Amino acid sequence: MIERDKNSRVLLLQSYAGIELQGDCPYKSCYAKAASYGNAANRLDHISRSRSFYDCLRNPSSFMTIITFMALWTALLSCNICAANGLAKGLIKQSVSQQVRATNDHQTVQNNFMTDTTGGKDATGRKVQALLSKMTLEEKIGQLNQYNGDWAATGPVTRTVQDKLQQIREGKVGAVLNITGTAHVRQFQQAAMKSRLKIPLLFGMDVIHGYRITFPIPLAEAASWDTAAIKKSARIAATEAAAAGLNWTFAPMVDIARDPRWGRVMEGAGEDPFLGACVAQARVRGLQGKGLGSLDAVMACAKHFAAYGAAIGGRDYNSADMSLRTLWEVYLPPFLAAEKAGVATFMNAFNDLNGVPATANRYLLRDVLKGQWGFKGFVVSDWGSIGELVQHGYVMNDQQAAAAALEAGCDMDMESHSYIRYLKQLVQEKKIDPALIDDAAGRILRKKFELGLFVDPYRFIDSTRERLTLNKPENNAAARDMARKSMVLLKNKDHLLPLSAATTQCIALIGPLVKAKKALKGFWSLNIDPNEQIPSLWDGIQAEAPKARLCYAKGCNINDSLRLGFQEAIEAAQKADIVIMAMGEAPDMTGEAKSRSNIHLPGVQADLIKAVVATGKPVVLVLMAGRPLIFNWAKGKVPSILYAWWSGSQGGLAMADVLFGKYNPSAKLPITFPKSEGQIPIYYAHYNTGRPATSDSDKLYKTGYIDLSIFPAFAFGHGLSYTTFSYSHFSWHYCTYQNQPAIAVSFALKNTGKIAGAEVAQLYIHNIISRPLRPVKALKGFKKVMLAAGASKNVTIYITRQSILSYNEKLEKNVLPQRCQFLIGSASDDIRLKSAIIDHLFEKPPGGTR
Ligand code: BGC
Secondary structure: OHHHHHHHHHHHHHHHHOOOOOOOOOOHHHHHHHHHOOOHHHHHHHHHHOOOHHHHHHOOOOHHHHHHHHHHHHHHHHHHHHHHHHHHHHHHHHHHHHHHHHHHHOOOOOOOOOOOOOOOOOHHHHHHHHHHHHOOHHHHHHHOEEEEOOOOOOOOOOOOOOOHHHHHHOOOOOEEEOOOOHHHHHHHHHHHOOOOOOOOOEEEEOOOOOOOOOOOOHHHHHHOOOHHHHHHHHHHHHHHHHHOOOOEEOOOEOOOOOOOOOHHHHHOOOOOHHHHHHHHHHHHHHHHOOOEOEOOOOEOEEEEEOOHHHOHHHOOOOOEOOOHHHHHHHHOHHHHHHHHOOOOEEEEOOOEEOOEEHHHOHHHHHHHHHHHOOOOOEEEOOOOOOOHHHHHOOOOOHHHHHHHHHHHOOOEEEOOOHHHHHHHHHHHOOOOOHHHHHHHHHHHHHHHHHOOOOOOOOOOOOHHHHHHHOOOHHHHHHHHHHHHHHOEEEEEHHHOOOOOOOOOOEEEEEOOOOOOOHHHHOOOOOOOOOOOOOOOHHHHHHHHOOOOEEEEEOOOOOOOOOOOOHHHHHHHHHHOOEEEEEEEOOHHHOOOOOOOOOOEOOOOHHHHHHHHHOOOOOEEEEEEOOOOOEOHHHHHHOOEEEEOOOOOOOHHHHHHHHHOOOOOOOOOOOOOEOOOHHHOOOOOOOOOOOOOOOOOOOOOOOOOOOOOOOOOOEOOOOOEOOOOEEEEEEEEEEEEEOOEEEEEEEEEEEEOOOOOEEEEEEEEEEEEEOOOOOOOEEEEEEEEEEEOOOOEEEEEEEEEHHHHOEEOOOOOEEEOOOEEEEEEEEEOOEEEEEOOOEEOOOOOOOOOOO
């Protein structure tokens, strides 16, 4: 490694000096390509990535060439390295001073450079310390190194390592990802047991919404607003994953996302920090179960820290730029909630935030996470993100990247190979403090102790448990239940739904997703069992309405311009009593690196809907997608629309449950659906502005567009039921809740329809006057209440004073609204009850000015 590194420097010198290699060098083209790169950093990077160049240097025909190079190298190396080094230090210093300025601003300066998790007074801390004292520098660095397994990649493979098992035997690897299944995991753990100190490996994977049994995508689960069900889904995922040998999942993703063009909108809980925080906690608790060390728990990982969801233009990996106040108000709350729930690990984001890449963002990682929040777990980089500091233009080369990331507080390097290649040298050259390596390794070892891996490194590797745990029928039932709880009834004109299995005689099922099976699992399903039986919507309806005649016409493909199937679809519709159309996105259209600029229904699907509706038959539209789509014509003309998202391996049955009324829909949108891409970002918790528009005709010198509505297609919190609910008897009073000053908001909720159903009652605070400004409306509580037909219930939602506080310009969380109002509603745009206007909340008794 050191040799290769030296070679790189020699070459860098050559390219600086413009010296051509002499003689017959078989790798001239490599050098030529490198030399053609615009800047030295890229040249160095290219060459250091070229594994074969070492041979090239050993083989030039003229020995004198080498001597000349060496002499020149010795003379110039010091200048270049010093310059590079100086630049890196300068950059790091600059970022540190920027961040320290920011932290000073809000009085959270952390004097401690690192958090002491290795020493500690607790028993685990002592064990960590004892182990560290036996470890060589290389072995400590090995703990910081994570490699991808050799069979699946969830990111770009930029470097291949010939013998990962050999490196594991040498103690050069602390964790692997994408190795799964007890047989495979055992093979890797056995290699680790051959290393000098027998330090077990961590096995991580993206278990995002289920391991083998696939639950609905996270955005869909968030639509249930049912944190108990979400926790249960995470619990089942963890139980399966742990039985398959894993002890770590890279979930939950808790990034707030307000841009549905962003492909990863599917992976989070939507646009709202309050809902996002509740879902984050439920997921962490579900994944980590009774705690690390339980055989059915895995380490959770809150990702991507931070502001990844604010990618400009919705382009994945793009920069995020925002005020620190917005960061703290909107993007950090779910991370803080995850930390409070005891999440074991964090993953840093790919993006740069306000000019500093998250991977090297000392403010985020050291000052906020490990300092202010006191996080004791470890931070893993995102895939290759340490190496990407070079592409960001933040450092010159991988060596500087390694220094910048470690100093910033990134403990483990996922797949950029920078730590394993450069940290030792950086310590030897006194460019980084070895205590940083102890701190990072100590954090990782602590988790290995907590997982019980030092007691038994094979404790998660039990093939019998694996066989007995995966694909349990009761877990399929839970996935089906979660799926139906996630489906949002967007529209139901004249109560077309639910359908009656007894009286419906002929159903036409039309659309490219009617018979979709694997596609129901969505983008992040890495563990597909080829033998798994996945029921489609067609299968679900056949089972639900066995007496009905079903006919099928695909009509069109998901995303092309062919209309050859339109006529068949029209004929099928003409013969039917009712038409169910299944339309939407392919699973590879939403997910990582799957941002879209056009989020209308893809291909000719919208035209197929028009053609089928023109038959005059009643149409139910079932939409399957990973993000909010735009379907304005259908919204206006199709009587019933069910948003089913990507609903997982039991989604086909769950859709039928909802369509035929076996389950009364109760989900509410966790994200605003726009009418046009031109409105993005559009979210309910916006500020009032000095020129608010009250309607789309109120355009003159008002905030809005001259050619587009300012209102969404469907608002945050929207979702219908087959029954109706009334709200009444509003009151509120001060109280103490969880030992804190709080407010109890009460009201009566009644099911006024003919069937049982659940309502998600939402409590918003309407901020009228506040300094600094606050959003016009902000969710502060919700309750999902199940009511029998005709039943009513008094509902109380508690809000603590702490949860109403917002940040001032100095990032102190101490601002209460000067004038506000409580709103209770069925959606952010369907407010049913309002308090009087309240001045000086928490300072004056209940009552209002109006
Ligand atoms: C993603 C992470 C994921 C990692 C490992 C990255 O590309 O951004 O969310 O955990 O790959 O698969």
